[in-house]
Amino acid sequence: MADPDSLIDAPPAKRLNKYIAETGFCSRREADRLVAERRVTVNGEVAGIGTQVEEGDEVRIDGDVLRVRKVKPGKRRHVYIALNKPVGITCTTEESVKGNIVDFVGHEQRIFPIGRLDKDSEGLILLTSNGDIVNQVLRKENRHEKEYLVAVNKPVTEEFLRGMARGGMWIHGQQTLPCRAYKHGPYGFRIVLTQGLNRQIRLMAAQFGYRVKQLRRIRIDNLKLGELKPGRWRNLTDAELRGLLPEQTEW
Template structure:
């Protein structure tokens, strides 16, 4: 391990493993939570090939060579509350700066600033619009907490569809109870703030909203603020017929 005041390679390495964003990596380094080859790393540390990097004792591994050989980046992020799904660098807390990826990436679709959970980002700008055009064919699954006990009537009303939002009617969807104050909902639409507005129509207020699945992509055990590369199987499910990864 060596030090360089102008090349914060260690934070870049940590971010690229998907452990956390580059900004969070800088914070962890400053708080002395990171070691390189058993030595506490300082701001500006760089990582050489074969160096062992740990955060609070947890060994971090570089991205697989297979993912690194792809032409484009495809990652799944567990977006925390407070991060805005925009590429505009002037917006504080924008998702691109949060991830801090070495390549230019774009979010596919969006999650409200107050919402959390699974979102896809990619460096393949040509594919973003194609995925978005097919968005209504993709199932999106959410876990939602509300301020009132969830009733069967509420679940039936949400699932029935026919509510007017932004000049469009909601389509039928699937709902199920998830605790006294929570429910699970699976949509095939992507209207702005759809679930929140649907709940409001029935006198409910959404307190927490987390997306846990987009079609074949699952959030799984991915922690808030962490990201990972998509697997080949996930890419085949998301982009059937494509091999230009």
């Protein structure tokens, strides 16, 4: 029997999906999928949803041991980058998809996007090796602001802008929330959303008879695209991370 005193400083057990995500292998959601497909074992036993992992346990995925990343003192545990995504790049981690965003960035660590931008859209998107924070950042109740510049096929009117900003349109079975929309040239507008429905701006505009010709995301909360050139990426600063991540998140 273990000495009770030796257990005082033992780290608490973690849910398996959290443990996998913290290694940077994949997000929690992806980890749950791997577990459901019986591709994960803990100490030689096939794991189940909700399995707890303690220090010293051996976790394997498809037979390969999952390694916990060693962090040097003073170094960040995870990667957080901002990419100016070009048109034609798909926001998926699936290696079978030509032009997937992970291969495009080509980072030495395993990373995945936080949210998405349509293949035919461009601009700011965040990627990280910290799968544990992806769902936290994307939670609906957080309502992160996302700002876009949009070019359309006919002159932008005040009536159109009021309609876009009003909300209440049905898209994918959900109603759009009120937002802010401003004219940006004769054929363009700027819009600030707190939702992230698939192809939301394009579908909203279509309900008023407009077709989106170009869509660029220029801001996510306190993070701005700035002078970052298309196809280039940069590491987020400490100040940007403090404004983006939930409190007490380990970087």
